[in-house]
Amino acid sequence: MDAITESSKSSVDGIIAALTEAVHEHRLQPGTKLREDEVCALFGVSRTIVRQALRSMAQEGLLTIRKNKGAMVSQPSxxxxxxxxxxxxxxxxxxxxxxxxxxxxxxxxxxxxxxxxxxxxxxxxxxxxxxxxxxxxxxxxxxxxxxxxxxxxxxxxxxxxxxxxxxxxxxxxxxxxxxxxxxxxxxxxxxxxxxxxxxxxxxxxxxxxQLDLREREAGPATLREALKR
Amino acid sequence: MDAITESSKSSVDGIIAALTEAVHEHRLQPGTKLREDEVCALFGVSRTIVRQALRSMAQEGLLTIRKNKGAMVSQPSxxxxxxxxxxxxxxxxxxxxxxxxxxxxxxxxxxxxxxxxxxxxxxxxxxxxxxxxxxxxxxxxxxxxxxxxxxxxxxxxxxxxxxxxxxxxxxxxxxxxxxxxxxxxxxxxxxxxxxxxxxxxxxxxxxxxQLDLREREAGPATLREALKR
DNA sequence: TGACGTGGGATCGTATACAATTTTCGCCTA
DNA sequence: TAGGCGAAAATTGTATACGATCCCACGTCA
Structure with missing residues (x-):
């Protein structure tokens, strides 16, 4: 995630726009974790603002937030x-x-x-x-x-x-x-x-x-299974 | 808005649920203003939580938030x-x-x-x-x-x-x-x-x-027009 | 040596403090 | 008395402080 320096009407909207664009352009891959402090440092705002942005993007389905685990780019099933x-x-x-x-x-x-x-x-x-x-x-x-x-x-x-x-x-x-x-x-x-x-x-x-949406066969269920030569 | 006392998994979700239900049942009418402190007092939480709930409901279109003006129940055009x-x-x-x-x-x-x-x-x-x-x-x-x-x-x-x-x-x-x-x-x-x-x-x-969605004729454009007998 | 427990650092969740803006109301003036 | 000005109160916006939880590494003991 590169340095992003933009002025926008609202800091929150600016962060949402920048992060959303990064996801759309696949610079942020599904599964990438977004630590709050990290985003704070990038955009130079407090966690209050960043959390607003992350919650908003989570509600749109772009991020997934798990309690006490933070936000990451969603991985749609x-x-x-x-x-x-x-x-x-x-x-x-x-x-x-x-x-x-x-x-x-x-x-x-x-x-x-x-x-x-x-x-x-x-x-x-x-x-x-x-x-x-x-x-x-x-x-x-x-x-x-x-x-x-x-x-x-x-x-x-x-x-x-x-x-x-x-x-x-x-x-x-x-x-x-x-x-x-x-x-x-x-x-x-x-x-x-x-x-x-x-x-x-x-x-x-x-x-x-053009998508490969066939069901993946589940991986080996057990460790023993995985190691069986 | 009546006293609402419920325990839920998350305080935020509980507030959203209670307010949403009130809107659905028309106990909260479109245009009603929701002051943050008022909601805080009703649910016994801090403004941090209430603001999360209000923003979330605004994103769903149920509330309208204007900067520095607070939240109110939306009035769809x-x-x-x-x-x-x-x-x-x-x-x-x-x-x-x-x-x-x-x-x-x-x-x-x-x-x-x-x-x-x-x-x-x-x-x-x-x-x-x-x-x-x-x-x-x-x-x-x-x-x-x-x-x-x-x-x-x-x-x-x-x-x-x-x-x-x-x-x-x-x-x-x-x-x-x-x-x-x-x-x-x-x-x-x-x-x-x-x-x-x-x-x-x-x-x-x-x-x-069963809805009355006909265009209302616009009111008189000028005060002079409005007073013309 | 490896499994387990424990402590400290990192990270998130909530409350509170402070700043900015709006609204209200009293007062003064024309 | 109506209108406008201004200060104080109310309300929202943002930052920070504090507490809770999680994660990882280190150390101990079998």
Whole structure:
């Protein structure tokens, strides 16, 4: 975790933003422990502020706090991973449909700029940044749909998707989903809600298929079992 | 706010539970201000704990906190009210379908007991309690579907529905939705997912139709306008 | 030598003290 | 008497102090 020096409206929000970004970009891996004093030193605030930030992120599912054990980046189970993508499958397609109805030329321009940035990040080999931008793309669609409630849920689901991807991503190279994003923008630009809904549904299924969510066979139950040659 | 004396696993969780229940039962109305010291005195804890509880509830949308102004029970706008029910319409029908596949006899018994309690509360004229139980019924279905992620979202949406109902409910007497709940249980008991999904969809539309979510015409813009006879 | 217990350091949980901001109310003036 | 100014009270925001719990290493004893 590098030195982070930023000024924000609220110290708490700033810490949340910085830590969340680090998780989204996979600079903070699932399982990483976040000691309060350490975060205090990094941001130059008291534990009061840091604890507010950590609790807030825990409520969003990004961190896990166990009593007297501190906070760590969450490690979603297989079941949780499935649930996250099932929830996204319920929310995002119809949101894309609504966005198609409302998208302004400025919105389309912004989305295209987003895709540009994704490409640039991929070209520079910054996979983490590309992943974060990909998430932002999905969020932007909810914003265009003008659905703040769903947008808030989606923000949470996309955050947790980052964790799922960190844990269960199959091939490390291929993150070539910008094709799908491009097709989506086309549908949005032409106001074709039905197409946007179907494309989003397919895109999410595609993402899901690139995860390795098969049940791991449980490791040896006993030490004796583990050592049996 | 009455005296609340309960022991819970965590003080914070206890306060959240008590305050949330009070909001659900409409004993705490939208707009009510919650001063920290007041809550401290009621529960016999320090402000540290109370502030944790208030912030947590604010993140769920139940309270609104403005900097240096304190916390109050949220007053959802018309737009927010629409969004809450739109989100429920996306999540609940398919959750009911999933629940129909998984419901055990014990689950059905529990749901029927729920409906009994609702009836009893209505008979005793405790409208607030009946409303809370009605919300719990919907949550129970998500629990049966074994979808913890969606259940968490639904918990939030149902909480906020309580606020919407407090603000926009049309007739104060008729809360006769137990018919709908009964039909839903029948569908769940017979494992008919399709029927459960449709019933839930209809039930939510029915609820929505009982709200008065028409746009209020804006009041006179100027004082002069307001005084014009 | 290894298992167990114990002490100290590290870390988290809660309460309190202090600072900043807002609200209230009395007083003065036009 | 209405309005505005200002000081004090009330309330929230942040930091710090203290207590509880956990973790690890060291030492003792079989």
């Amino acid at each position: 297989l079941k949780e991973a499935h649930e996250v993508f099932q929830a996204r499958a319920l929310l995002e397609p119809s949101t894309a449909r609504a966005a198609a109805q409302r998208a302004s030329p400025e919105d389309i321009a912004r989305l295209n700029a987003h895709i540009e940035n994704e490409h640039a990040a991929v070209d520079r080999g910054e996979a983490g940044l590309a992943l974060k931008l990909s998430g932002d793309f999905h969020l932007e669609i909810a914003r265009i749909a003008d659905q703040q409630t769903i947008e808030a849920f989606l923000r949470q689901l996309i955050s947790r998707s980052s964790l799922v991807i960190a844990l269960y991503w199959r091939r490390r190279n291929a993150l070539c989903e910008s094709h799908a994003h491009h097709a989506l923008v086309d549908a949005l630009a032409s106001g074709d809600g039905e197409a946007a809904e179907q494309l989003m549904k397919g895109h999410l299924l595609d993402l899901l298929s | 018309l737009k927010e009210a629409h969004e809450v029910f739109q989100a429920r319409a996306l999540l609940e029908p398919s959750t009911a379908r999933a629940a129909a596949q998984r419901a055990s006899p014990e689950d059905i018994a529990r749901l029927n007991a729920h409906i009994e309690n609702e009836h009893a509360a209505v008979d005793r004229g405790e409208a607030g309690l009946a409303l809370k139980l009605s919300g719990d019924f919907h949550l129970e279905i998500a629990r049966i579907a074994d979808q913890q992620t969606i259940e968490a979202f639904l918990r939030q949406l149902i909480s906020r529905s309580s606020l919407v109902i407090a603000l926009y409910w049309r007739r104060r007497n008729a809360l006769c939705e137990s018919h709908a709940h009964h039909a839903l249980v029948d569908a769940l008991a017979s494992g008919d997912g399709e029927a459960a999904e449709q019933l839930m969809k209809g039930h939510l539309l029915d609820l929505l139709s």
